[in-house]
């Protein structure tokens with residue numbers, strides 16, 4: 001990050017340039033990545049324009065709100081205490097005092113369907129039994145204490161022994177209790193995937209994050225940060241970009257879906273990777289194909305607003321594979337982020353996991369709600385009559401899916417992307433799923449635009 005900070009503001013726009021209408025940099029997408037890039041460039045005197053397809057900033061940072069004022073995070077859930085660049089940004093905007101701790105216990109269902117509650121490692125050790133405890137100890141030593149080190153929020157290093165193997169393959173030595181109470185819930189919670197679909201690299205990264213950081217949220221919702229950022233730069237909403245425009249192989253603008261073109265010296269694509277692929281012209285060949293085929297996990301989340309609090313100790317609820325349920329994880333937002341739900345009534349969200357989450361795309365909202373309601377009865381017996389309202393939030397490209405081999409592919413992509421002129425990429429998909437990666441990728445893209453790459 002030192003290099004980026006040094007580069008910033010060395011290329012201030014000259015005063016005599018101020019009257020020019022030419023745009024230095026167009027940023028496609030008003031998520032955390034794009035807005036960070038745009039705000040960084042504006043501070044350095046660049047003339048920037050953010051083009052956003054929807055009518056709001058924030059992208060996957062989104063909050064769901066009820067008429068009574070209660071709300072819950074429906075996208076990015078938690079800010080970890082080691083999000084250094086994001087925390088520095090909050091500080092700069094005078095928003096650090098809006099951080100609130102977010103914590104609580106986790107409830108597991110055991111083989112018989114009975115609840116088991118864990119407030120920390122010692123509780124978990126009791127739940128997994130004697131063999132599970134040994135497995136947990138070995139897992140901990142190998143992948144936490146003696147794990148190979150790598151940057152948590154920037155994909156810069158390939159570690160083939162972590163990248164080329166799925167979590168299920170790598171941990172196949174473990175017994176049933178470890179798999180049921182540790183590995184599977186970890187994969188659901190950290191990656192919204194099953195262990196056979198997620199690379200070990202991602203699990204090692206997630207474990208480190210979980211064990212070394214505290215989780216927080218912003219008093220007005222995490223999207224309030226992107227709203228703040230969006231107020232500092234020009235953003236055109238309802239502006240869906242159709243394609244980048246090139247002249248002699250150099251990107252020098254974009255075309256909007258309505259057919260208008262806008263010229264700029266640099267374009268930063270900060271929409272999800274798959275959409276970035278669609279916006280590239282055929283001359284980008286294999287890079288266009290890599291991005292277009294990029295694997296994302298779709299998530300349809302169901303939010304149940306209840307007429308009362310639920311009398312449970314935990315804020316997170318993990319199912320058990322014997323249930324064969326679509327929704328194997330639930331959160332009680334009135335416990336997790338009580339500062340967002342002043343009425344105290346419970347807001348319960350139901351979470352599916354890849355690959356079954358794909359099946360929900362074809363279903364109606366009514367069918368999805370009914371499935372979630374049935375599945376969550378195991379966590380909250382008899383809760384159905386308490387439901388005042390149910391809503392579905394669809395994230396068609398919720399999080400990047402780091403399947404085995406994905407780090408290598410992303411590193412190859414980044415190397416090739418360095419060669420493109422007039423074009424940079426930002427967004428979490430190229431590093432890790434975390435908001436912190438969005439901030440860092442935005443800063444990197446801004447530094448590249450300032451270099452005149």
Ligand SMILES: Cc1cc2nc3c(=O)[nH]c(=O)nc-3n(C[C@H](O)[C@H](O)[C@H](O)COP(=O)(O)OP(=O)(O)OC[C@H]3O[C@@H](n4cnc5c(N)ncnc54)[C@H](O)[C@@H]3O)c2cc1C
Pocket residue numbers: 028029030031032033034051052053054057058059060061074075076077078079239240241242270271272275299395397398399426427428429433434435436438
């Ligand atoms: C359910 C869920 C839970 C999560 N939990 C966490 C968490 O606990 N902690 C954490 O750090 N992260 C979490 N994340 C991840 C985090 O929210 C995202 O990684 C991050 O917000 C993505 O930011 P981004 O700028 O890369 O992309 P986005 O937020 O997706 O922004 C891209 C923007 O581009 C726009 N766009 C797309 N196509 C076009 C086009 N053609 N023209 C113009 N604009 C376009 C989109 O509308 C969008 O606004 C979670 C995500 C989800 C979905």
